[in-house]
Every structure is written in structure tokens, then in C-alpha cells.
Amino acid sequence: xxxxxxxxxxxxxxxxxxxxxxxxxxxxxxxxxxxxxxxxxxxxxxxxxxxxxxxxxxxxxxxxxxxxxxxxxxxxxxxxxxxxxxxxxxxxxxxxx
Numbered sequence: 001x002x003x004x005x006x007x008x009x010x011x012x013x014x015x016x017x018x019x020x021x022x023x024x025x026x027x028x029x030x031x032x033x034x035x036x037x038x039x040x041x042x043x044x045x046x047x048x049x050x051x052x053x054x055x056x057x058x059x060x061x062x063x064x065x066x067x068x069x070x071x072x073x074x075x076x077x078x079x080x081x082x083x084x085x086x087x088x089x090x091x092x093x094x095x096x097x
Contacts, residue, residue, distance in 0.1 A: 038062040038082065047085045057087030 041047055042065040050059035063071070063081040071081060 036060050040064045043067055044083050044085065047083055051085040051087050059085045
């Protein structure tokens with residue numbers, strides 16, 4: 001089940017990749033001070049949608065929940081999973097960032 005959740009997450013990222021670039025960074029909270037406010041999210045989808053609607057085309061979050069726990073256990077991580085989404089290009093068609 002955990003593997004299926006990870007596969008679903010990867011598929012979701014691939015779906016939105018044309019409009020946005022996802023940079024998920026795992027870094028030590030003590031080694032890197034992160035002054036920006038990050039929204040807790042269960043996966044990247046809410047951040048991708050928020051980036052599309054944001055004036056600057058960006059959204060920042062920290063992954064929480066079962067998927068975050070599975071990734072943390074799999075890679076023996078000791079710090080939060082940060083997700084930064086940036087819109088690379090805005091298209092003229094409605095609904096196409």
C-alpha cells in the first residue's frame with residue numbers, strides 16, 4: 001500500500017510537470033534556516049494548484065501524513081520534506097497557467 005501511494009504521488013507530479021517544476025528538497029532543519037512559511041500538505045497537488053493561482057507562480061509546503069512517513073522511513077530521513085513549486089511558463093489559454 002505504501003508503494004502504491006508513492007507511485008500515485010509520482011504520477012501526480014508527472015501530470016503537472018508541463019506547467020510547473022517541482023523541487024522537493026530534504027534538508028536538515030538545523031543546518032538550513034527556512035524563514036518562509038510552509039503549508040502542511042499530504043502531497044504536492046495542493047501546492048501545484050496554489051502555484052497556478054498565485055500572482056508570483058510559487059507555492060511552498062512541507063509534506064505530512066502517510067506518504068511523508070513512508071518516504072521518511074524508506075530513506076531514513078531525519079528532517080522534514082520541503083516542497084517548492086514554481087510555475088515556469090504561463091500560457092494564453094484559460095486554465096493553462
